[in-house]
Amino acid sequence: MRRYFGRKLLVYGLTFFMAVTVNWLVPRLMPGDPVASMLARARVAQPEAQEALRVYYNNLFGFDQPWWQQYLNSWGALFRGDFGISLWAFPTPVADLLTRAVPYSLALLIPSILISWVIGNRLGALAARRKVLDNTVLPVSYVLTATPYLWLAALMAWGFGIVWGIFPVAGGYSFSMTPSFTWPFFVDLLWHWVLPFASLFLVALGGWAIGMRNVIIYELESDYANYLSALGAPQKLIRRYAFRNAVLPQITGLALQLGVLVAGALVTEIVFSYPGLGSLILAAIQNKDFFLLQGAFLFIVLGVLIANFIIDVIYVIVDPRTRVGMAGASA
Amino acid sequence: MTLEVDDLRVYYRTLKGDVQALDGVSFGVKDGEILGLAGESGCGKTTLGKALIRLDGRMKHVGGSVTLDDQVLPIGDDVKMNPYRFKQVSLIPQYSMSAMNPTRKIGRMVRELLDSRKVKLDLDELHNRLDLVELPREVLGKYPIELSGGMKQRMVMVISTLLNPSLLIADEITSALDVSTQKAVVTTLKGFRDRGFVKSMLFITHDISLTNQLADTIMVMYAGKLAEKAPAGVVVNAPKHPYTQLLISSLPEVGVRYADKRLTGIPGNPPSLLNPVPGCRFRDRCPLAFDKCAEEPPPVEVEKDHVVACWKAA
Structure with missing residues (x-):
């Protein structure tokens, strides 16, 4: 058991190292000079003043050091919990921007992933049981899962927001409101949350339902199901066993899909101008904001890694075969 | 008579038509009798075994009846058959290695199975039977994956016979085992019968020499019909x-060298059971076939307990 988790942690550590390195590298490989665009924004006319400002900025962000020094510095800063200062929203620290955006992203991601997984599995299991349901749930699921996130998001924003005017189409809350811990603000928040959540939820739902239906059918044909039927066990017991065993590959699927779901959420946020990490990343790319981009990606990488680790732990708990494998079998 | 099968017909539905896999078979099994059912693959022996406990989705009960302990079994009705399964008719399947739910501890699975059948688990009895097949009691706290193949086989044998069924169907259970384990399984099955755990048994196999060690009576089937049934000897x-x-004659004998005389086997193949031609189904391969074989030979009791379906034998 300890060796298993030791190995897992090592793999996660390596992944984290690689991810941070790539995160550091990618913004710096983008064309364009962030300091130049900051200077352009500052509208300083005199060449001497401009030069002084350039030196100041380059020194502030450490761009005057050799690249390997910059790379090591970024690791040092990371361990101090310092994400640097945003270039785009200068001089706001990146950490502040992130802590403002992350709750919105999590509020979208966690419910849409978990609820779509649970309901999708139930729906798939039901579809495997009844022909009528199978003939309706399956085609709908195929359409849903093949739908690109941003297309469904745009369609829903247009339909529910513009044509019917039921839900707001943009923002995390009304522009006329200031964030506060009051009921009206909370309701407003919820109202803005519905459409982005629903579009994420629907696309993910289809995939889980299809997966579950197929695995359940496979499980119901398996030897243990046949044996139980031959011994006259009621369908209820057999279905319970089949469902539980079919959930296992779905858990693995969840771990695999996590990254895709996060990417989908980022795109959806942009469609709805939702103030989460997705919108932040878009702004960072448009403004060549190295530090903000690095910080946002770091959050996502950390989130996906932690979620994967939790799934690993859950898997060990629910599938005895993994535990037995660790302890060694007895003859 | 524990079991009486009368003119049983079970067909497989296919797109091309009905495959007459079991076409009018009649026989009986007495109390305490072990009936060995032999024949080559495709002769209908597994179909017969399944018909007695659970038809699969493609099988259709066309005619005939099965009577067990003076009750007619509703073999064509999956739901009505349920009360008889496990309690009166039980099965040791071909696939013992994967017959148990991999994610349940064995003891818990047994309890859940018995609960679902509204039977109280007699733990002492279960322990006794585990002792009998030399399984440690700890297996109940283990997952199937933790057991070796032989242990799984014995565990399934214990589960299947736990409710003392009148009829136990053992379908090709020794096919995947090595010879010494086969012998142990056969001995265990005999022990089950002698202790009264099962009243009678249908032992399905393609291995005649193994059947001979276990069975009191051997029934040979060919192409969905009974060919011969007589005491094993x-x-x-x-x-x-x-x-x-x-x-x-196509079985090798121990101690005989086959350097000069090759084992020949039976030339030809069994006929297709999709619209088979009338008459004796073996006549194309039979060295003794003559004109009369175009008519179907009825099973005739030539001596006491010796039934043969052949014009030449009668």
Whole structure:
């Protein structure tokens, strides 16, 4: 058991190292000079003043050091919990921007992933049981899962927001409101949350339902199901066993899909101008904001890694075969 | 008579038509009797075994009846058959290695199975039977994956016979085992019968020499029909049906060298059971076939307990 988790942690550590390195590298490989665009924004006319400002900025962000020094510095800063200062929203620290955006992203991601997984599995299991349901749930699921996130998001924003005017189409809350811990603000928040959540939820739902239906059918044909039927066990017991065993590959699927779901959420946020990490990343790319981009990606990488680790732990708990494998079998 | 099967017909539905896999088979099994059911693959022996406990989705009960302990089994009705399964008819499947739910501890699975059948688990009895097949009691706290193949086989044997069924169907249970384990399984099954755990048994196999060690009576089937049924010794030593004779003669004998005389087997293949031609189904391969074989030979009791379906034998 300890060796298993030791190995897992090592793999996660390596992944984290690689991810941070790539995160550091990618913004710096983008064309364009962030300091130049900051200077352009500052509208300083005199060449001497401009030069002084350039030196100041380059020194502030450490761009005057050799690249390997910059790379090591970024690791040092990371361990101090310092994400640097945003270039785009200068001089706001990146950490502040992130802590403002992350709750919105999590509020979208966690419910849409978990609820779509649970309901999708139930729906798939039901579809495997009844022909009528199978003939309706399956085609709908195929359409849903093949739908690109941003297309469904745009369609829903247009339909529910513009044509019917039921839900707001943009923002995390009304522009006329200031964030506060009051009921009206909370309701407003919820109202803005519905459409982005629903579009994420629907696309993910289809995939889980299809997966579950197929695995359940496979499980119901398996030897243990046949044996139980031959011994006259009621369908209820057999279905319970089949469902539980079919959930296992779905858990693995969840771990695999996590990254895709996060990417989908980022795109959806942009469609709805939702103030989460997705919108932040878009702004960072448009403004060549190295530090903000690095910080946002770091959050996502950390989130996906932690979620994967939790799934690993859950898997060990629910599938005895993994535990037995660790302890060694007895003859 | 524990079991009485009368003119049982079970067909497989296919797109091309009905495959007459079991076409009018009648026989009986007495109290305490072990009936060995032999024949080559495709002869209908597994179909017969399944018909007695659970037809699969493609199988159709066309005619005939099965009577167990003076009750007619509703074999064509999956739901009505349920109360009889496990309690009166039970099965040791071909796939013992994967017959148990991999994600449940064995003890818990047994309890859940018995609960679902509204039977109280007699833990002492279960322990006794585990002792009998030399399984440690700890297996109940283990997952199937933690057991070796032989242990799983014995565990399934214990589960299947836990409610003392009148009829136990053992379908090709020794096919995947090595010879010494086969012998142990056969001995265990005999022990189950002698202790009264099972009243009678249908032992399905393609291995005639193994059947001979276990069975009181051997029934040989060919192409969905009964060919010959007689006490084990008679079938092996003095078979009357030409198919049985050829089957027995194609078995290698221990201590005989086959350098000069090659084992020949039976030339030809069994007929297609999709719209089979009338008459004896073995006549294309039969060395004794003559004109009369175009008519179907009825099973005739030539001696006491010796039934043969062949014009030449009668």
